[in-house]
Amino acid sequence: MAEIKVVPLGAGQDVGRSCIIVSLGGKNVMLDCGMHMGYNDDRRFPDFTYINRSGTLTEYLDCVIISHFHLDHCGALPYMSEMVGFDGPIYMTQPTKAICPILLEDYRKITVDRKGEQNFFTSEMIKNCMKKVVPVNLHQTVQVDDELEIKAYYAGHVLGAAMFRITVGSQSVVYTGDYNMTPDRHLGAAWIDKCRPDLLITESTYATTIRDSKRCRERDFLKKVHDCVDKGGKVLIPVFALGRAQELCILLETYWDRMNLKVPIYFSLGLTEKANHYYKLFITWTNQKIRKTFVQRNMFEFKHIKAFDRSYIDNPGAMVVFATPGMLHAGLSLQIFKKWCTSENNMVIMPGYCVAGTVGHKILNGVRRLELENRQTVDVKLSVQYMSFSAHADAKGIMQLIQQCEPKNVMLVHGEAGKMEFLKKKIFQEFGTECTMPANGETVTIATSADIPVEASVNLLKREMSSGAGEGRSPDPKKPKLMHAALVMQGAEMQLLDADQAMNELGLEEHQLRFTSTVVIEYPGEVEQTVDRIYQYVKGKLKDFPVQMSADQSITVADSVLIKVSGDDDEAEKGVLVSWSYQDEDIGSYLLKLLKMGIPST
């Protein structure tokens, strides 16, 4: 029995450090290679010693696939390819390839700030890693080697995110990465065809949530920002270099335009140009509305959003600032926060996840007196808001995807255990599909049926088709049909042939097998009478079969079973010979049994 083995090295019942090893058809594929921002030592990366205890991974992996540029999916890639060692192909979409280095550099900066730069990759390593990347287009089947092929599908979520189908022979796995089944302001919804994979590995971040309307969250966000700046307050929005920030920029830009607001909006210097450049470059990856309006106006050319200079921190009056890094743990966003946090008029909006230990995490947990690195304490008086604009599929979206692609098995990753358990039951109830949710390090084996391609001769097919149907009727395509044929193997190829054709091709002669048995019965009277009696008896018993008496006093049943009676007219004991071919074993055995029981006189 063929099987697929899956081991999550990260994102098994948690979020962060996504890295899933899939083995199918003798091929080993790594799906994503992320890091965990919650650790500052080797625990931030997946444990690759599972794949190879020492040495490079080139021999052990056939390819690596990266779904999108979020650091929990690609943050460990330069470490894996340049420090552990992997020289094989790395596949990702073009936008992901373009944007990954920016976020990886950003991550380097964060790591240096956290003094975690021991055993960490350099800028040169990031560049060398990117040189190994093979970009893929959507819906393009890429042949990795003779047997392994991959295909990318649109995933929404962020620019360039893709879901991947991995196929080896008749086995296939679909890995979703992170995806969104709802279109947003600049990206479309995820889509996949009815590919019926053996296994669907799906994220389950919002496994138990049916998300509220996005419009409500947007309205809430805009209202809060507007109220704050109306009162002369400043709004700080810590963001990562690229990603969600662009979504929020479009939101604010549109609102500012509509409401004719003059309050300045700033974006960290350097990021605006980069973001605009990539979003313009990959306009075809955005949604239809953006593409349509692009001709008249580029949605990423912002009139109200300007580059930020550090000297603006102390400017009086209202403003909105997007600054990195996203968890308020270092750099410009923290510097701004320190300056602004003591005023009740100001606000900080966290649009994404903050790992434990960061200032962002602390203030989200209600800490109002912060001790900073220099033992300085600050009172946090500004308003702290958390508004998740993350673009993940909710429970409804996950079910929708399962319905779309019809997998034979489902595996849940990238979520919380308790919530996954709930969703697992729902999936089984709704679809009857087996669902697993392995923890990190746990191996799951999925049995698959191996399809063996076999050629069938045209004559055979025609014969079988015509035998099933009635006169003038075509065979019913919905009913399974049992085919009688000979399976002939020549070299590595197999063929289904008609028996005669098979024998002909193989140079064989057909042999017939006949069985003969003699039963002694007690029937007084002449042989002729006995024959006649047996004839009547058999005819009565085998009404569905043609029973004939020949001139030589032999009885033929179904044209191949022969009954002959021998003996003396004076003797009661008569010998009844029954002969049949192996195809009529049933009839022959039956007659034999019947005769052994004796012939009734009437």
Add this chain to the structure above:
Amino acid sequence: MLEFTKLNKVLDLLLDPNFVLKDDTFEQKILDIFLKKCNPGQTQGEEIPKMVVRCLQSLVKMETPANIGLFTQIMGCIGATDTGFRALMEHGLVGGTLKIAHQADAWNEPSTRYAVFHALAIMANHSNACRWILEQGYVELCFNSFQDGSVFVASAARRLLSQLTQWSYQKQSTHQVTQGANGLGDTPHREEYTIGNHFSDGQKTICNFIKENFAVGNLHNNSEKELSNTNSHLPLHYLVFLETLCDKSPVTCLSLIKDCCLLPLVCQSLRSRDRPASLGAVRLLSRLMPVGLFDDADSNSLILNEPKQLMCEGNPHVAIKLCEAIVINKRDEPFPDLLQINLLPVLVVSGRSPPEDVAQYGPQTHLLMTNHTALSKLFCASLQVLQNLLQQGITVDCFEALVSCLQEAVSLQSQVSTTGHLVLSTDRVMVSLLKTVKTCCCQSYLQDNDVSKFSCGQIEIASHLTKLLEDTTSSVTVAVTCLQCLSCCLGSVFSVYPGQLPCWAEFSERLGHLLQRLLCDMRWEVRDSALEMIGQLPNHSTDPCSVCSWITQHDLHVLTWSSIKDGESYVRASGLRAVSSLSAHHVLWEDLLAKSNLQMDAVVQDVLSLLETDSEAFPRRAAVQVLSSWYSIAPETTQAVILVSMTTAIKDFDWEVQVLVLAFWESVFTKCFQNVDTPAYAVVAPSQSKQRKREFSLEARELDIMNRCCEILLFAVKDCDRKVCEKAAKMIAEIMPELQSKCQNIADGTYSVVEGECKKDKVNCLMESVKELRTVDVPEILHEKSQSSDGYAENPFSILDDILASCEEPDEGAVIDCY
């Protein structure tokens, strides 16, 4: 004390079965507290163990405790010292806690199983704990867990058993030292491990379990020779255990293998159909070779015969790997047969191997060598081995074979489909081949004293590489690796007067045209690699003149210069670095300026413009590096311009640009005011003679440098990026004495200002800046910036605040998001 109060509160929270840690890293970080505080050898305060004892006692009473795994591991941390262990034992908590963990529901969770093994491994630091663990029968549980459904649980089980094994053997060895045959305090000779009645209990337990499972017979009676006929082999999970033990102590591992007569089984595992198992066996043997695997005559002959046998059995992949290990570990002995085995796939692909070479190893191997999929894998394995051998300095005569492979690869264009071509048609194989060729070239392994023959060989390689690059259909990875290989190769070629070689003229023309094309390739990876190659070429060669003249001939330097305007930031950065490298060669540089109709000033201006206006950080970093290298050789007027730009550049958004700028200023300051017997910067005192007046005059340039240094330092020391701030603070500490001394001399009238030479306002500005710099609390900044912004790195107890804060906030169903 406040920390312990918080810890107490958190532990109480964890005992609540309804309490769940909100962040998935909290558990590990709580353990970090205990691991850091409870390292063996450190004296422990009483507080923590008492707290934990109390919690564990409560845990024992609960029916369905949550966080069992975490408490089990905490117990392990406390039990890691003898004192802690005894304290736990007194209360019956070690067994009690483990009993809870072994309950059905809990034990089904991989996290619980992992916690048990991990806790025991932490505890197994001292004899009492080790003895207890052995007595409780955990050896068997460990062995049985090697195939756990979770790889992490299996790994933890192996680690624990390795620890116990090492302890058992160490204990035995200590025993032997005092009671050994030599009667002295010397480390026992290896043979003293082998015979049974000196075994410790731990050793016996472990060895007996292994023997029972593999029916290796009585330790006393069976010899390895007798067992070498066995057909059974060690499965993968046992091999991995032995490797784990080898990580801890290869000597102990070897001893265990010998005691349990496992060597024949390990050798049989080389034949396992489970590929990871066979490769695991190779790895294990290779790690044991340096610690005495070959000391025993039987083992020696057993292993040395394996490669050929494996080849004949149709197992060339494993044979090749084993050959590598043997050759590396026995490098003093010639092994032509083994090298032949290593090279066989390469020879087959290159077409240099006659069929009888392969046929001698049997039909199965012959079949593998004709199937292109199998041959690809063998070929890559063989190449990797060659690389390793060459890097170890072992001479392997593979040059011609590699050249033939390259030739085959090049002739792919003619679409002839032989097995060799099919093998070489995949990128992965090509990259592997090119890397091996590169290693071969770089090692200069050829012993041949005929230099011109050597160079001809290198040119032949370079010619094939050039032809590969000329094929526009080759993939990016192949092209990039090819360029890296070419760079190595050309370095050797240029070292030996290539102009005198017959094949040089035509080749050099082709190569020049190729590089011109590659510098304009549509793929940024190729352009970048080509620029890197050109930049490194003069440095790789022992005769840079010939390199420069060749570069000049083909205008590659001009194209390199134009690459600083490339659309891709990586390419601009590489272009700048290449330009900087080429500029170190006068003739080449002059030629570039002439052909581009440029003056040095204009060149510097272009680089400065890039520094000021480029939207990406990589080119700006490269620009700073280039300007730093040019500064000292530039004329004064140019230097002044550079200084102005470098003053502005400190405000760059990229922290690495800022750090490089600070490094530049540090270098400038140091060189400007380097040690002279009499300070060149001294302001002239009226009483000095005219001659001395010239010697001690303060130059405007020097005053300018000081002013600018102060300006950038005052900016950088307040920067929000830690590295920038730290660097600035260090620099202030370094140059402050010089600055203060000068200002003091000016202030106290020791030197008066000479009008016309130094403007008074600049002097005043300097005085003000230095005064402001003096107010910077450098020690405090250095102290602050030396800390991590990750609070846990400095103080693991800070996690407790976060846990307590998070549990006070109502759970609004906030979802863990991604980033």
